[in-house]
Amino acid sequence: MSAVVVTRADRDAFVARVHARAVRRVARSVGQASLVIGAAFWAIFLVTTVGVPLVVHQAGGVMGGGVMTGAEYAAPWFALSLGMIALASLVVPHLAAGGTRRSLVVGALAAALVAGVAYGVAYALMLLVERGLFGALGWEWQQLGSGLDAGGAWLVVTGVGEAISVVVYMLVGMAAQAAYRTFGVWRGTALLLPGLALLLLVDHATRNGAFADALGGLGLGGDHAPAGLGLLQAVVVLALAVAWMWWQVRLLRLRPTR
Structure with missing residues (x-):
């Protein structure tokens, strides 16, 4: 009876297939939940x-x-709340089934990007609906808030800014859930501060959101900024959010229930 020889290339190919399958499952689970629940949110x-x-x-x-x-x-x-809930519901069965933290991060990031694009498109379309309705009623419509200086491309820039914000918030929610699971209540709460800093930065970059208004009210941020610069800053914050979420999931330790 001849022995089966498994080469390193065979092992690498097998590991790659398992990793890809785990990524797809995480992306599908988190992405479908985000889109289905998000559809109800936007319908309201x-x-x-x-x-x-x-x-x-x-x-x-x-x-x-x-x-x-x-x-x-x-x-x-x-x-952000969906990110926290998604990681809380998925992390135990994923790791118990042999999934890696890397596949969890990659799949969750893919789902967050899909949700961000969907939410950004929905937001832009809803602005068009609102503007059209105001015009039909004979009212003058203006987009409230500050926003980025985008000229005729305001709709695209607004949608892209909202999409990036959604992704950052979702990733920060996942990082916060991982921190609480690893470090407990007190240290997990302390680790909220870097996440809140990322939220503040992305709101400031896109000139949208509660933190942007708060900074504007304090005189710490201008009402408007060039669209290219603002979106570039938002992408940098997105990269930092990815790194922050990856770091927290990499440190993730599941504690026994009491």
Whole structure:
């Protein structure tokens, strides 16, 4: 009976296939949940975006700005909570099934990017719906908040900025969940500070979100910035968020239940 010889190339190919399969499963699990739950989130904002102006118009009033500013603030925080929930629900079965931290990070990052693009597109389309409705009602529409100076490309720049913000917030949520699992309540809470710094930085770069408004109110950030510079800064913050999430997942240790 001849022995089966397994070469290093065979082992590497097998490991690569297993890794790719694990990445796909993580990306599918997190991505599908983000898109399905996100669809409900944006459906609520669609009803609100259309319904509130119609009610105000029926009552004889006029709105100076729409309700999509609420989506600008809410969508990234919604993504952050999804990131925390996704990692909390997935990490134990993933590692117990033999998955690696690397495949968990790569799959989660792929899902976050898909969610970010979807949310950014939804946000831009909803702005178009709101502007069209205001025009049909004879109202003047203006995008509330500061934003980036983009000229005629404002819609694309706004959608891209929102997409990057969503990805950063989602990754920071995953990093926070990993930190709590590894270090417990007190040290995990302390490790929220670097994550909050990343949120502040991406809001400042895109000139969108609650932190951007807070900085503007304190006189620490201008209302507008060149679109190219702002988006470049946002991409740098995104890279830092990826590194922060990878670092926390790399350190991840599952504690026994008490």
